[in-house]
Amino acid sequence: MSLGDRIAADRGRLSALLERHVLWLTALLMAGVLGVMLYVPVGVVFGNAVLEDGVPTLSHVADVLTDPFYFGAVADVFADPLAIGTHLGSLAAWLGAVSITLSLEYPLPGVDLPVPWLALETPGVRKGLFGFTAYQAALSTVASVALGLPAAYILANYEFHGRRTLRSLTILPFVLPGIMVAVGFYAMFGQTGTLNTLLGTVGLGPFAFIETNPLAIVILAHAFYNAPLVARLTVAAWESVDVRTVETARSLGASKRRAFRDVVVPQLAPAVLTGALLTFIFTFMTFPIVLALGGLQLATVEVWIYDRIQRLDYTEAATLAILETILSLGLTYAYLRYESAQAGFSQAASRPTRESLVPDLRTTLSPRRLAIFTYGLVALVVFVGPMASLVVGSFTDGSGVTLRNYAFLLERQLEGESFQTLPLPAIRNSLVFGVATLVIAVPMGVVLSVLTVRAGRSGTVIDTLAMLPLAVSGVVFGIGLLQGLVFGISLPGGWRLQMTGAVAIVVAHAVAAYPFVTRNVSPMLANLDPAMVESARALGASRFRALVDVELPLVVNGIVAGAAFAFAISIGEFSSTVILASGSESYTMPVAVERYLGRRSGPAIAMGTLLLAVTAASFVVIDRVGGRADR
Amino acid sequence: MTELRLEGVSKQYGTDAGGTTALAGIDLTVRDGEFFTLVGPSGCGKTTTLRTIAGFEEPTDGTVSFDGTPMTGVAPEKRDVGVVFQSYGLFPHMTVAENVGYGLRFRDPPEGTTVDERVAALLELVDLERMGERNPDQLSGGQQQRVALARALAPEPDLLLLDEPMSALDARLRESLRRQLTQIQSTLGVTTVYITHDQQEALAISDRVAVMSNGRIEQVATPQEIYREPSTRFVAEFVGENNVFDGTVRTRDGDRAHVDVDGTTFELAGPSLPADGQQTSFCVRPTALTRGVEQNQLSVTLETCEFRGEHVRAYGRWNGTAVVLQLDTVPEGEAVSVGFEPAAAHVVTSQ
Known part of the structure; x- marks a missing residue:
């Protein structure tokens, strides 16, 4: 064998070896990337909370746990957990003082509209920061x-x-930037908002909805986000109810109502509970909505952590972050356990038929239909109102149509100082970060899908570990990246692991986004007939070739959908971006919206409208590109 | 071509304590060019055996060898096997021709032919000449099955493995396809392992059959032997309908024996009969248990009769034992007297 032959043979062997192990090599690479991007930052935050000058300590955690400011009445329990008698006594005294009253109230000032009001009178109990967040x-x-x-x-x-x-x-709503929704609610319910304008035409108001009851508005904004999620899960369950099970119950003697209660409700309950649990997890970690609509007077844990960071009190922020993460991880774990305990929604053999909503005038005026239309009106106010008001509000002020808000943005762009927040760099940053996020998150998510779907039981473990971003809040992750990677970590041998704010932002976005790629691709991959891959392999394709030739082309729709999610999440991400962008020029559109939110909400609303336009336009582009790949 | 040999192949899932045994030591030789069928009820390990041959599963113990070369650790793509799955596994994003040509991306077509010629020849072989540009989902089930067969054969595999390839098709189509399959197989002379749960199909198409149960091979023989001389009770009951009686040998004299079953004595004739005093089981086919035979009489209480066109199948009981008969006409009355020739009984081992 000549030397040339030997080199060629070696090269052939090497490429064969590489090809055979390419999946495991990508898995290792993936673990490395996740380690640096996800586990190091979270570890840094953890270290901050439990290390003092390199010595492990639980004193910070204990301080927070026993501080009534954070844990309210429960702090006493943490302070002295063994005094059970005392705690039970105070619980009993509290329960004894609860009273429930029913009265007629007139909630709208100046309007003679009586509403039966069920009042739950509870003696004041100090909820503390965590208690309020849960509340x-x-x-x-x-x-x-x-x-x-x-x-x-x-x-x-x-x-x-x-x-x-x-x-x-x-x-x-899931992909709408939180800060945009918050600004939309400003445009709808603010002093000069759409609702006040409408009420003004009938001689009412203006009312200071947000200022007088910020909690109600925050809760409404949360419902804007999460009610569609609950609806979505429930509709899926409802559509998978086999109509023959209902018919069987009816033929066995159950009334329509009874069949609904005995057959349909038990099949819907898991979906509703899943929706409720997810809503609780999401709203427990809520940030931009509370920050924008409530501010510090309505602080949740997340907002308070952000405030501590602004005051450079990292230890307290980290301690709070750890406690919050433990709570949300516990909730997420409960959710995953619950989800896996239910059988997946099977497609119903025979779906229920749908009634026409408006068959004729008489049916249309029946009480049930009228109730539906009333609900439709409420939904219009809550869901369409804020988004429409955002657009309308950007062109109006209290008195009429104006371009003043956009003029402000233009003026700021042309004449603003470099330390001020300028509109164009925000748009440019958002788009650049979005594309960079796609480039990182899509391969990560796809590789993870491939690894977990094919790995069987060990795949579930990897899957759970890799889904950590869903349970870690953006603010926590933001501090971790800031302290870990932006400030830099010393490595042995005099090396330093350090990255700039912009890179850290992309990393944060990619880590937040890749689970959604995985979530979109994995089910499609798992549903592929294994006989296809095995046929390809029997025909001579390596595992990697089978992946490229057979599996990936068949899940391209899932990849495109995942990419759309990833891009939307990057465009809308606020929590970690606002931390990493502070004091630098790598602010994005959502951060700019928040910074413009001052005494006048006009400029923020205009910026929010730009954000809406850019988000919508990107979706159209991704849809077009994806449609082409599909064909 | 290729001789396939399995020696002591076992497959264990999970750890020793909580695991399950899919294969408990399989020894098997499939001769060069043979059409060999593995038949058994679902869960008997036949598919695991096929997947082990193809290389999708590694045996826990034992070896699979092709022409004496052990295949341990050889990846599926290096084994030169063609596989047709029950679900066909056609690639929906490729045309029929692209599907058939896929294996030729990795192996050269036979000398003197181009890829296109090879694909065209295979499509002609399975009677799908003009379907090359279609997508698989535009074809009927039977056509898809033939595309899968053509695809598996295109790279000239050493071994053709078919995992219940017809079970998704209706009965008539299955019969015509299996005639086509045996024809193609004997023309090409490729060593073939066929998996099915349908014992009639196994008898109809195979050179030799292995009956499997609980991860073991019960019997390997030609279809005639399997049917006429089942070696175990399981084979007797699984292949075709059968009447199995358990009794004790009273006397044995050369190739004659008298066996006592629940107080009735039957006379059996044939080679290799058990010795005096031994427990034994023997089987008699419904076709052999007929009216008008004087010997070995038994009176069967009838329960149901099925008219099957050419004959009547009658189900009943004798002394509490379930009995199945084949009769010419539906009998009148609630009982029928039948008998069997001593040589029609066949002794089986109870395991």
Whole structure:
């Protein structure tokens, strides 16, 4: 064998070796990337909370746990956990003082509209920061379920024009930037907002909705986000109810109502509970909405952590972050356990038929239909109102149509100082970060899908570990990146691991986004007939070739959908961006919106409208590109 | 071509304590050019055996060898096997011709032919000449099945493995396809392992059959032997309908034996009969248990009769034992007297 032959043979062997192990090499690379991008930052935050000058300590955690400011009445329990008698005594005294009253109230000042008001009178109890966070999350969950269930009922049981579109649109709030929604609520409910303008035409108001009851507005904004989620999950469950099970119950003697209660409700309950649990988790970690609509007077844990960071009190921020992460991880774990305990929604053999919503005038005027239309009106105010008001509000002020808001943005762009927040760099940053996020998050998500779907039981473990970003809040992750990677970490041998704010922002976005790529690709990959891959392999394709030739072309739709999610998440991400961008020029559109939110909300609303336009335009582009790849 | 040999192949899933045994030591030789069928009820390990041969599963113990070369650790793509799955596994994003040509991306077509010629020849072989530009989902089930067969054969595999390839098709189509399959197989002379749960199909198409149960091979023989001389009770009951009686040998004299079943004595004739005093089981086919035979009489209480066109199948009981008969006409009355020739009984081992 000549030397040339030997080199060629070696090269052939090497490439064969590489090809055989390419999946495991990518897995290793993936673990490395995740380690640096995800686990190091979270570890840094953890270290901050439990290390003092390199010595492990639990004193910071203990300080927070026993501080009534954070844990309210429960702090006493943490301070002295063994004094059970005392704690039970104070609980009993509190329960004894609870009273429930029913009265007629007139909630709208100046309007003679009596509303029966069920008042739950509880003696004041100090909830503390964590208690309040859980309290608002619970209220938001109730509101989301209350708003979501009627929507699910209508979408699952009635046929009307645009039903399918409406059903698809329930995914939309999920990808809308939180800060934009907050500004939309300003435009709707603010002093000069749409609602006050409408009320003004009938001689009422103006009312200071946000200022007098910020909690109610925050909860409504949370419902804007999460009610569609509840509706979406419930509709899916409802559509998978096999109508023959209901018919069987009816033929066995159950009334319509009884069959609904005995057969349909038990099949819907898991979906509703899943929706409620997810809503609670999301609203427990809420940030931009509370920050923008409530500010510090309505602080949740997340907002308070942000405030501590602004004051450079990293230890306290880290301690709070750890406690918050433990709580949200616990909730997420509960959710995953619950989710895996249910059987997946099987497609119903025979779906229920849908009634027409407006068959004729008489049916249309029946009480049930009128109730549906009333709900539709409420939904219009809550869901369409804020977004429409955002656009309308950017062109109006209290008195009439104006371009003043955009003029302000233009003027700021042309004449603003470099330390000020300028509109164009914000748009440019958002788009650049979005594209960079795509480039990182899509391969990461796809590789993760491939690894977990094919790995069997060990895949579930990897899957859970890699889904950590869903349970770690953006603010926590933001501090971790700031302290870990932006400030830099010393490595052995005099090396330093350090990155700039812009790079850190892309990393943060990619880590937040890749789970959504995985979530979109994995189910499609898992549904592929394994006989296809095995046929390819028997025909001579390596595992990697089979992946490229057979599996990836068949899940391209999932990849495109995942990419759309990733881009939307990058465009809308606020929590970690606002931390990493502070004091630098790498602010994005959502950060700019927040910075413009001052005494006058006009400029912020205009910036929010720009954000809406850019988001919408990107979706059209991704849809076009994806459509082409599809063909 | 290729001789396939399995020696002591076992497959264990999970750890020793909580694991399950899919294969408990399989020994098998499939001769060069043979049409060999593995038949058994679902869960008997036949598919695991096929996947082990193809290389999708590594055996926990034992070796698979092709022409004496052990295949341990050889990846599926290096084994030169053609596989047709029950679900066909056609690539929906490729045309029929692209599907058939896929294997030729990795292996050269036979000398003197181009890829296109090879694809065209294979499509002609399975009677799908003009379907090359279609997508798989535009074809009927039977056509898809033939595309899968053509695809598996295109790279000239050493071994053709077919995993229940017809079970998704209706009965008539299955019959015509299996005639086509045996024809193609004997023309090409490729060593073939066929998996099915349908014992009739196994008998109809195979050179030899292996009956499997619980991860073991019960019997390997030609279809005639399997049917006429089942070696175990399981084979007797699984292949075709059968009547199995358990009894004790009273006397044995050369190729004659008297066996006592629940107080009734039957006379059996044939080679290799068990010795005096031994427990034994023997089987008699419904076709052999007929009216008008004087020997070995039994009176069967009838329960149901099925008219099957050419004959009547009658189900009943004798002394509490379920019995199935084949009769010419539906009998009158609730009982029928039948008998069997001593040589019609066949002794089986109870395991």
